[in-house]
Amino acid sequence: MAQIQELDHLKIPLQDIKLATNNFAEDNFIGTGGFGRVYKGQLPNDHSIVAIKRLDNTITPQGPREFALEIIVLASYKHTNLTSLVGFCDDDGEKILMYEYVTNGSLENHLASVNLTWEQRLRICLGAASGLDYLHGGLGTSHRAIHGNIKSSNILLDVNREAKISDFGMSNIGHMIDSGSLGFVDPQYKNTGVLSKESDVYSFGVVLFEVLCRRPAVMAEYHDERKFLRKVVKRCYEEEKLDEIIMDDLREQMKPYSLEIFSTAAYQCLNKDRKQRPSMKSIVQELRSSFEYQIGSPTKLWGSSTGGSPWSLLLDNNMKLRKIAIDHEDWIFSIGFTVEDVNGLLIFSQHGGTGGDNNRELYEINFDADEEIIGMLGTIGVTTGYYAGYQVISSLCIVTNKRRYGPFGEETMTRFRVPWDVGSFAGFYGRAGFYLDGLGFYSKNTI
Template sequence: MSNLLKELDHLRIPLDDIKSATDNFDKQNFLGEGGFGPVYKGLHPSSTRSEGDTAVAVKKLNVKGLQGEHEFIREIVMLASYKHDNLVSLVGFCDDTDEKVLVYKQEVNGSLYDHLDSTNLTWEQRLRICLGAAQGLEYLHDGVGAEHRVLHRNIKSSNILLDSNWVAKISDFGFSKIGPANQQFTFLVTNACGTFGYCDPLYVKTGVLTKESDVYSFGVVLFEVMCGRPAMVTEFEDERTFLSGWVKFHQEKGTLHKIILANLVEKIEPDSLQVFYDIAFQCLDEDHKQRPTMTSVVIELETALQHQLVPPVTISEPLFGQGPRTRLWGSTTDGKPYMYQLNSDRRINHLVIYYSTSICALAFSVIDSEGNLCSTHQIGGVHARLSDYNFYEMTIDADEEIIGMSGTVGKYGTYGGILCSLCFVTNKKKFDPFGQKNKTKACTRFQGSWGFGLFNGFYGLGSGYSLHALGCLLKDLKTTSLPLPFERLLFLIYKKSEFWTLIISFVFFTVTK
């Protein structure tokens, strides 16, 4: 393998130059120590005078350390072969008989580990760092070539470096492995290695390395960023020792909000946090086949960032106009607003409720008076894989219409409210409630009804994985054409108590009969 280095002579740096850059490895330039050995800062002359000196980090191999010559050569080859904005940059190396040294461009903000509990690092910055690291790992898994991929094997917050603009750079490729890329689940049988607290339990147990092992480690990093603490704290002797177990403990209790870094709690948009820890928990799934790809992780982190940058709108009457409607049942502050109002010649003919323990989404189709499909719509669940949810389909006949709705509303995670269950009533039948059917202390029931002929569409609030609130638009009685069905007439009489309104209503009713 050392023959490979002959092809990289252009990266070779004389030992004297490295000693000069670090003042002969002076202790004042000492930055820290890892599995490879001690790390020093220094200034390395650039190839051109106009560029000036380059700030470098110099890793000196400790012959008694965890990594040896094979890891040294592997790291050089990896970094010389693969280039990406979110991978560290190799400046050069030295393989003199007495010294093995790697020289990198120094990332001035240190590692992500150094800033986990920082009160100066905002949630937006944390998301951007996680997104950058995810993009770097996605490149290693799927972007280095059609026939192979790189399995890092040592993803952790201390191996994610941060440049002057807080851009994440994945480092430390000494333990990396090359695996085939032309199969859904790449696996290699190898001796387990990595760092306690980050290692995939399945990899430790079986010695079978997959790209999903990296995904597990990255999930731990995501929770480090959210909670502001390391993956392992040896001072604890309970569930808190390992962060992966600690977050699952609080997930089961419904108290995840209690372990978020304190200065972040009031500054994170609920939708952003929900998407973030949903994908983080998927990364920690015990079944490696259920873990997401890094491409999926990138997409979800982009979504979480978008939710943070564009917070949800608080519901208000002007937002949906001033027309008649039912009240809005559910949260008035979570999710994005939605409204669909039916045209006079159109009706909803098909409605699907997607649910598990709560309502994920409501989808429906609209046809015209000739029976032609006009449009389809969906509230909530825009990022959910709906095929994974239970669903119920309602077919609404031409002489049938929704005249009532009931269900329950409860809290979930950081959200102020979601629809836990939902039930529709038409003039022909009542459908069973779907979702969390049993009323609990955490859920509040709601119920509403209106006259036949008044239903005119839906409005509400939905997010990536939930339906937070739902209400129905009603037709304006002042502009509704006659004849009036009996139920609507009664509704008009109830709403308009003036004497002349009653007289006129009954006259029209008599004429149309």
């Protein structure tokens, strides 16, 4: 390809590569990619550590085309979440690509790690999404690239666990993907034979669910629905049973609304209709929201972390909480909010149930213009009667810089108290079903 000639400054002599890898010694072998073996090496001139991909023509007959294309893509697109091309070699029948060496290997190798927290997983997904969004249009409409082979093994992690998308040999090529990508393939490809940006979105959705469920896209030991993760997660999402496929220790780390935003974005990526899938720009925004909700509270969620459905109220800087409406008897049934912004009052729906009495009036807390919430305290109880055995918020007090409201509900022995500084309150989050199952707060200090 003619454009390769314009990149002669990136050419590296074969002899230097042999020196860097000790003539491709097995001691330096670190893995096999879609187009050949990959080695770790140290360049003789500046002693930098690099990853060296040696093209194997027996693996892919169209290797030379992908080889040239990957050089062009990597030389044209520069982003912190894309791997960097150090150089290439096209001598003596050898076709070799040289990249920056990414210390922590691929995301695929870390999916099952208990040491990778939910916050770290969110950071990785957000970084990878940002890199893919850049490929899809970061340089304008005339400079768009389709990756064509998005999967967890092609998302690398550097020393800080920053995600870097790799393996651009399939970019903008209208044929498929190696066999190792089976669980990530856009089903529309089978019908059209054409890859698109939306194909990348579909594959990325599978990656998101891999990260969420801590398992690979394909598990060969199964011969039923469980073999393909995409089938399992779609069923569980639609039946509201995602908790069944998320490991308990990871689930306990998740803020409810963070999980809801993340899982909804991932599910939308898997839509069979390409036109109904979100853009990567939209996915970046959703993942950023999921991350912000996750880190937005320095406190635990008081009450149940699994009962009911997640809800959240996060206040922007131009918003002020003016009213809280509470429905209660022996337990807190529901809570709702009225917020004021530049457009006036915004009334948010009640989170929770009515306790079976739709005629009971809500207790309303109306805040003065200079009044700010500085804490909450309450108790956690277990319901009795017809809906028995649920862990819920049994009583609640709201404390401001001027007064204390409550207690609402019946106080039990399991107490919690959460104070915070004046001006740091940024909203509430929780879980709610027939009752107010759980409650926590957001702080401006960590958003």
